[in-house]
Amino acid sequence: MHVHVRHCLSVLAIFLLSGPALGQAVPSVIGNRAELATWSDPLEALGTLRADESVTLSATVTDIVAEINFQDGQQVERGQLLVRLEDAEEQAQLRSAQAISDERRNALGRTTQLQERNLAPRADVEDFQAQLRQAQANIQALEARLANYQIKAPFSGRVGFRNISTGTLVTPGMALVTLDKLDVMKLDFSVPESFLGRLSTGLSLSATTAAYPDDVFSGQIASIGTRIDPVSRSIDIRAELENPGMRLRPGMLMEVIVQQRVRNAVILPEAALEPSGDQHYVMLINQDGGTARLERKSVVIGERRYGDVEILEGVAAGDLVVVHGLQLARDGLEVRVLGITDDETGVRALLEADR
Known part of the structure; x- marks a missing residue:
């Protein structure tokens, strides 16, 4: 009886060790290559648009x-x-002043000729010169008044x-018409004073508005306020945006994203991360000929944004990591790579292609 039980246990052990292992299929995974891309820390705010130049013309x-x-x-x-x-009266006054100026100019000319022949005193020439200057000043005053019309x-x-x-x-003071220069727009917004050290003129930003939800308008910080608001503890920022097609209007509410600390960083999809306590890991795919084997690597992450994560340590640009199939992934496990995702090919497309 004991010999029979021992024999059965031996057969079961051989089955567990050899049978499933021999028949088990190689797990399939989908990978993504780490990219070196421009990265920044976004600072979000709400701003109001103003015209580059704006005036209300009045009389x-x-x-x-x-x-x-x-x-x-x-x-x-x-x-x-x-x-x-209506300036008919002022135009008539101007013509009268011009006629007086012509008369005095002629009188000055005649007197000057006589004085050159010693037939008129020098004082008469000086008097006519003064009268001519007065007539010319009257003309300038009337022309200035006419400009107001x-x-x-x-x-x-x-x-x-x-x-x-x-x-x-x-x-x-009566308003006649407004005039706005719209080819460039000013965007005013406020940020907490704690961000002041990270901001500088020339820093890039993007802005969106509900009026054009599919469009992103680019600009840069033009000036930074000189005072901190003692109540809100914020500082005013003014940026400039190009306005192609004159679509933006003064008074529009804009959602602003300022790109701080612009840098080159290694980027991976968040789906590649395996959190474990305070640590994060990824599964590297090491390909050698026709064989692909996994390697578990600890990584240090930075900022996250829109499904992507910045990798500070542990992965280099060009490394291939698992983004789908992590449930079955183990360190040292041999796998089959179904494909590599990119901007044009997603996980769903690769899975459907493998059916």
């Missing part, structure tokens, strides 16, 4: 609108006449809505 005199030379939302050039007020664009930009009509009586 400085009281008179009637005689001419309007723009349409709603029109792009105008610097110096372009937008609104002209012509509302011109101080810079190139886009006008807003036209809320006046020809014949409207305008008064000093």
Whole structure:
């Protein structure tokens, strides 16, 4: 009886050691190569857009609108006449002043000729010179007054809505039209003072808005505020964004991501990590000819972002690690590599291709 039991146990041991091992299939895994990529620590904030240049044009005199030379939302050039007020009286005064100036210039010429022949005293020449300068000063004063009757664009930009009509009586300070320079936008936002040491002018950032959810607008920090808000303990930052197509508008709310500590780092998908307490591990795939064998490596990780993780130590760029099949992965285990994921090929596509 005891001999029979011993014989059965021996057969069972041989079956357990040899039978399943001989028939077991090589586990399949999917790998991903560690990449050396540009990496940064994102700082998120909310900001408000402002036009690069913005002004509300208004009248400085009281008179009637005689001419309007723009349409709603029109792009105008610097110096372009937008609104002209009725200036017939001032134009008549200017012509009168110019006539007086011509008269005094002629009188000065005649007196100068007489004085050169000693037929007129030098004092008369000096009097006519003074009178001519006075007439010219009157012309300059009238030309300056006439400039107030012509509302011109101080810079190139886009006008807003036209809320006046020809014949409207305008008064000093009355808003006539807005003008915004929109090819470059200013983005104002605040960050906690603790980040001040990490920020500098020229630092890159990206911004998005709900109006264009699929678009990312790039820019850089143009200036950093000189004071910390004593209540919020934050500092104001101003960035500049390019505005292709003039799609961005002043007043828009933007979600801002500032790229801090830009550096080159080794990047892996988070799916490659095996956490164990305070430690993290990955399974390296060492390929030798037609054989692929796993090696468990301890790694030191940095920042995480969007499913990727920064590897500080333990893995070099180009190393192949397991991102799918970690449940069966063991140190030293021989495996079959189904494929390698990249930006165009995902795990699902490789699994479906292996069916």
